[in-house]
Amino acid sequence: MALRRRGRRGGGGFGPQEITVKLSIPFVGEISGVWEPVDSEREAAWELYVELATRISVVELGEDEGLLREALSSLYTVFGTTREILRRYGPSVAPRVAPGHVTFGLLAVNVLNLSIRPLLSKWHPLLTAHEATRGDHVDPVSHERRWARTPELREEINTVRGVLLSLAESLNEVAGVGDLITARVPRQAPAEEAVETP
Numbered sequence: 001m002a003l004r005r006r007g008r009r010g011g012g013g014f015g016p017q018e019i020t021v022k023l024s025i026p027f028v029g030e031i032s033g034v035w036e037p038v039d040s041e042r043e044a045a046w047e048l049y050v051e052l053a054t055r056i057s058v059v060e061l062g063e064d065e066g067l068l069r070e071a072l073s074s075l076y077t078v079f080g081t082t083r084e085i086l087r088r089y090g091p092s093v094a095p096r097v098a099p100g101h102v103t104f105g106l107l108a109v110n111v112l113n114l115s116i117r118p119l120l121s122k123w124h125p126l127l128t129a130h131e132a133t134r135g136d137h138v139d140p141v142s143h144e145r146r147w148a149r150t151p152e153l154r155e156e157i158n159t160v161r162g163v164l165l166s167l168a169e170s171l172n173e174v175a176g177v178g179d180l181i182t183a184r185v186p187r188q189a190p191a192e193e194a195v196e197t198p
Contacts (some may be wrong), residue, residue, distance in 0.1 A: 015042050015176030021102055023166045026159050028114045033102035037174045040092040041104040044085050048108065049171040051081045053180040058164050068144055069131070071157050072124055075116050078164070082108050104174075107167060115163045123153050 015037065022032040037045065052058050056066065056074040086093065086105060094105025126149065134143040144150065168181055 015045075015174050019170065019173050021107065021170045023107065023111065023163060023170070025110070025114050025163055031102065031107065031110050033097075033100050035102045035104075035107075035170070035174065036097075037104065038092060038095075040089050042175055044089045044093045044104050045171040046175040046177065047085050048082060048104075049168055049175055049177070049180070051078060051085075052164055052168045052171070058161055058168060058181060067141060068123075068127060068150065068153050068157070069140075072120060072127065075157075075160065076120060076124075079112055079116055079120070082112055107170065111163060111167050115160050119156055119160050123156065127153065 018034055018036045020032070021035050022030060024030050035041075055078060056071050086108060089104075094103050094109075097103055097106075127144075127147075130147050130149070131140070131143070134140065165181070172179060172181075
């Protein structure tokens with residue numbers, strides 16, 4: 001999560017030459033190191049950043065918001081998209097690096113395997129089993145919210161969300177772009193409210 005800008009590539013390149021990445025993965029530990037991205041890693045970082053910025057998986061769900069099924073489905077889609085990005089860019093995003101260094105590939109695969117995969121493996125079958133008990137005249141939202149394990153699953157989704165936000169911060173820094181996740185555009189008052197009265 002802690003990022004430090006070290007400078008930019010000469011010749012008009014985008015993004016910093018080097019950042020320090022620190023991702024804390026619950027029950028696993030910390031993945032940290034220096035990332036010196038090449039251009040293909042910057043492009044891959046942008047693609048995965050856009051994926052994360054536009055998914056339910058990084059938006060905090062309030063107690064009365066959203067469906068847990070949608071959140072799990074969103075995380076599953078992140079899995080597929082990340083694999084696709086890794087395949088498309090190939091070995092250039094996962095070069096061999098010295099100890100204490102990280103790459104796009106190393107970060108992406110570790111977040112998938114150590115954070116998202118365990119959540120999906122545990123909770124997808126449990127939620128599916130609960131969904132199967134819903135009667136014909138019970139709406140899915142009410143049924144899901146009455147599940148005794150709903151608070152536990154929400155807590156674990158929020159934990160994974162924290163990991164994904166930390167990854168997104170690193171991807172954002174490497175891609176050299178503005179914040180698309182937490183920045184909000186100020187709303188303008190409707191025209192009739194904006195008119196000053198004498």
